[in-house]
Amino acid sequence: MARIPSAPPADRFPASGSRRLFPYLFTAVFAASVLFSLREAQVDPRRLLDGDALGNVAKFVRGMFPPRLDGEFLGLMVRPAIETVQISVMGTAIAVVLGVPLGLLATSSLTWRGVLHERTSRTGRWLLGFAPYAAARAVLSVFRSIPEYVWAFMFVRAVGLGPFPGVLAIGVAYGGMLGKVYSEILESVSPRPLETLHAAGASRAGVVLYGLVPQALPNVVAYTLYRWECAIRASAILGFVGAGGLGQQIELSMRMFQFDEVLTLLAILFVLVASVDAISARIRGWVA
Amino acid sequence: MGGLRARGAVARPGRAAPLLAGAGVAALLAWSWHGTAVDLPGLLGGEGLRQITTYVGNLFPPDLSPGAWRDAATGAVETFAISLIGSLLAVGLGLPLSLAATRTLLYRGILFEGRRLGPGARTGRVAVYAAGKATLTLLRTVPEVVWALIFVFMVGLGPFPGVLALGVHTGGVLGKLFGEVLEDVDPAPLEALQATGAGRLAILVYGVLPQALPQFVSYALYRWEVNIRAAAMLGFVGAGGLGQRIWIAISLFQEHQLLTLLLAIYLIVTLVDALSAFLRARLV
Numbered sequence: 001m002a003r004i005p006s007a008p009p010a011d012r013f014p015a016s017g018s019r020r021l022f023p024y025l026f027t028a029v030f031a032a033s034v035l036f037s038l039r040e041a042q043v044d045p046r047r048l049l050d051g052d053a054l055g056n057v058a059k060f061v062r063g064m065f066p067p068r069l070d071g072e073f074l075g076l077m078v079r080p081a082i083e084t085v086q087i088s089v090m091g092t093a094i095a096v097v098l099g100v101p102l103g104l105l106a107t108s109s110l111t112w113r114g115v116l117h118e119r120t121s122r123t124g125r126w127l128l129g130f131a132p133y134a135a136a137r138a139v140l141s142v143f144r145s146i147p148e149y150v151w152a153f154m155f156v157r158a159v160g161l162g163p164f165p166g167v168l169a170i171g172v173a174y175g176g177m178l179g180k181v182y183s184e185i186l187e188s189v190s191p192r193p194l195e196t197l198h199a200a201g202a203s204r205a206g207v208v209l210y211g212l213v214p215q216a217l218p219n220v221v222a223y224t225l226y227r228w229e230c231a232i233r234a235s236a237i238l239g240f241v242g243a244g245g246l247g248q249q250i251e252l253s254m255r256m257f258q259f260d261e262v263l264t265l266l267a268i269l270f271v272l273v274a275s276v277d278a279i280s281a282r283i284r285g286w287v288a
Numbered sequence: 289m290g291g292l293r294a295r296g297a298v299a300r301p302g303r304a305a306p307l308l309a310g311a312g313v314a315a316l317l318a319w320s321w322h323g324t325a326v327d328l329p330g331l332l333g334g335e336g337l338r339q340i341t342t343y344v345g346n347l348f349p350p351d352l353s354p355g356a357w358r359d360a361a362t363g364a365v366e367t368f369a370i371s372l373i374g375s376l377l378a379v380g381l382g383l384p385l386s387l388a389a390t391r392t393l394l395y396r397g398i399l400f401e402g403r404r405l406g407p408g409a410r411t412g413r414v415a416v417y418a419a420g421k422a423t424l425t426l427l428r429t430v431p432e433v434v435w436a437l438i439f440v441f442m443v444g445l446g447p448f449p450g451v452l453a454l455g456v457h458t459g460g461v462l463g464k465l466f467g468e469v470l471e472d473v474d475p476a477p478l479e480a481l482q483a484t485g486a487g488r489l490a491i492l493v494y495g496v497l498p499q500a501l502p503q504f505v506s507y508a509l510y511r512w513e514v515n516i517r518a519a520a521m522l523g524f525v526g527a528g529g530l531g532q533r534i535w536i537a538i539s540l541f542q543e544h545q546l547l548t549l550l551l552a553i554y555l556i557v558t559l560v561d562a563l564s565a566f567l568r569a570r571l572v
Contacts, residue, residue, distance in 0.1 A: 022570065034376065037369035041451050041528075047443040048452075056441045086323035089316055145557040146550060149521035149531075153538055158340055159331065163324040168331075237431045241524060244324070247433075254437050262434075270429045286305070 063259030073261065077249060081268050084245035087163050087235035088276070091170025092228045098143070098175030103182030105136035110186065110208070136179070143176025148234050152243045166243030170231050181223050182216075189215040221287045225280040232276045236269050246272075343543075350551060351544035359533060359545075360552040367529035368556055370447050371519040374454025375512045381427075381459030383504075386466035388420030393470060393496070398478045399488050424467075427460025436522045450527030454515050465507045466500070473499040502572040509564040516560040520553055530556070 047053060104110055111129040148169045155165035194211040202210070239247025246269055253261035330336050387393055395405060395413040405413065432453050439449035478495040486494070523531020530553055537546040 026567075026570075033372060037372045040366055040369035041373050041447040043373060043448055043451055044443075047448065053442040057438075060438060060441060083323060086320035089320040090324045090326055093317055093320070141558065142554065145554045145561075147517040147520050147553070147557075149524065150534060150550070150553065153524075153534070157538060158343060159327075159336070164326060167324050167326055233431065237433050240433055247431075250434060254434070266430055266434070269431075270425075273429070283309075 060259055063257065064263040066260065067263040067267065068258070068260040069264060073264065077246075077265065077268060080239075080244070080246050080249050081272060083163050084235050084239075084247075084269075084272060085232065085276070087166045087170065087238070087243075087245050088228060088231040090167045091235060092174065092224065092231050094167060094171025095174035095178050095227065095231075096224060098171060099178030099182055102136045102140050102175070103179035103186070105132050106140055106179060106183040107186040108133060109191075110212075140176045140179040140183075143172050144174075144180060145176070146173065148173035149238065149241060152238045153241045156242045161242045161244070163244035166235055166238040166245060169238060169243065170234055174227050174231060178224060178227060182220055185216050185219045185223070186212060218287050222284045225284050229273075229277050229280050232273055236272070346543045347547040347550075349544065350547040351542075352548065356545050356548050360530070360548045363523075363530040363533045363549065364552045364556045366447050367516065367519045367523075367531075367553075368560070370450045370454065370522070370527075370529055371512060371516040371560065374451045374519065375458060375508065375515050377451060377455025378458035378462050378511065378515075379504075379508050381455060382424075382462030382466055385420055385424055385459065385463040386470060388416050389424055389463060389467040390470040391417055393492065398475055398482060399491060401482070420463075420467075424460045424463040427456055428464065429460075430457065432457045432518050433522060433525055436525050436527045440526050445526045445528075447528030450519060450522040450529060453522060453527065454518060458511050458515060462507060462511060466504055469500045469503040469507070470496060506568055506572050509568050513561055513564050516557055520557075 111133040151172050152165055152169035155168045159165050159168070189212055193215065194207050197207045197211045235245050235247075236250075237247045239245045239249065240251045242248065246265055250262060250265045250269075253259075253265060327336075331340075391397070393399065394417050395410050435453035435456050436449055439452040443449055443452070473496050477499065478491050481491045481495045520530045520534075523529040523533065524535050526532065530549055534546065534549050534553075536542070537549055
């Protein structure tokens with residue numbers, strides 16, 4: 001789990017009226033949203049306990065045991081399992097390819113603000129810096145706000161069934177997230193080394209290469225690996241919309257009421273996810 | 289899903305490591321490229337690109353007739369409701385389970401220095417810990433969408449199975465994260481409380497929880513952001529919200545309506561991200 005980027009500490013003026021009112025206002029709005037949402041989401045716990053529901057669960061659980069472990073079935077599942085890993089790797093790679101340039105453009109300290117641009121004219125900053133910056137931010141926001149499943153569904157329509165639309169979906173959705181986080185990492189580096197390099201007469205490229213990149217790289221690598229862990233989970237379910245991998249098999253087995261196969265598939269998924277987490281944690285231990 | 293920090297000490301690799309790592313990554317990429325039938329030239333070359341441009345062109349203009357507009361708004365509200373109640377249910381499930389999955393609350397550490405546990409009590413508590421951990425692993429290993437299918441079997445179609453699916457899966461995730469936070473709290477205040485003669489419950493309430501609470505809120509808000517996206521997809525398996533409408537629009541080639549729905553998803557996700565950031569700054 002990525003550490004949540006925490007907001008800068010808000011300055012607390014005890015006398016400020018809005019601050020004193022906030023707890024009450026928050027409680028009231030929160031309670032109202034919960035009540036409203038309970039109704040909208042048609043929450044009705046009684047439906048969980050009626051005879052049909054419990055009977056269905058019993059049928060489901062009984063159907064899962066014993067899990068299907070014969071050689072034929074396991075042999076058939078090797079390919080989708082491998083495919084799931086490959087989708088996550090390739091998807092993350094495309095996300096990096098999209099995220100790096102967009103993230104760089106979306107970093108205000110690189111494009112239009114701060115020590116790198118002290119000698120640029122105002123109009124120059126606006127046209128060459130701020131306009132691409134704003135455009136990159138907008139693109140990143142669209143990429144990451146449309147969930148990967150929706151992207152996958154649309155790419156299935158565009159390029160057909162199989163693992164490729166899954167790769168593209170993870171690439172686009174995660175590219176949006178990576179780009180945003182990369183830009184946050186780049187903006188939060190200490191400005192001192194940059195100023196020192198600048199004062200020593202280093203060019204812009206020099207400042208970026210020797211001042212910015214070394215500070216940002218460990219966090220960039222760590223966050224990318226964390227996203228890879230998320231990607232393996234995502235690639236396992238993108239199959240539900242026809243984008244290859246284990247998800248497609250889970251969906252098929254669910255629809256055919258083959259719950260013994262579902263249990264085996266979930267176990268395979270667990271092993272895959274746990275291995276990727278372990279590998280990723282290991283590499284993060286080296287870089288961070 | 290651990291934090292970005294290393295878990296325990298890891299040996300630093302030697303000088304050849306970057307080269308080896310580079311070669312490893314390159315091999316992994318080549319293998320995955322081949323296995324997933326990536327066809328970037330086909331996608332970005334003439335024909336593929338033209339198809340995509342045509343498809344995107346067909347989306348415009350969005351269908352803003354009152355009917356489509358109302359449909360998208362209803363879907364967005366439903367998705368929002370599913371994510372909010374699902375996340376709250378997750379906190380409700382994850383919090384008690386995390387207490388059962390925290391070693392420092394059950395059998396070791398400062399709480400148990402003064403009054404030691406008998407061997408029988410200790411074995412029992414280790415068993416509680418193991419059971420808690422196993423439950424959390426089970427809950428979060430099964431993806432939301434599979435939980436959604438299971439709950440659709442149980443209680444039928446509609447947003448309610450979506451709420452249950454998010455609650456159960458996210459409960460497993462939050463329980464694990466909460467447990468890690470509880471084990472990581474600064475021991476100094478706990479020792480101070482213990483030195484004044486505070487009992488276990490008092491140390492938990494006045495020493496552990498105040499330290500853990502901001503992190504809990506932060507993680508819960510973060511999962512809410514994840515859940516608003518997930519809530520939108522659960523509709524694909526019949527669990528209500530925008531997903532169901534998107535599924536229909538894509539299947540029936542109702543492109544203008546699809547764009548309206550995509551705009552609705554974009555707005556609701558951006559809104560929740562902003563709300564979550566605001567609350568994190570205010571509450572944490």
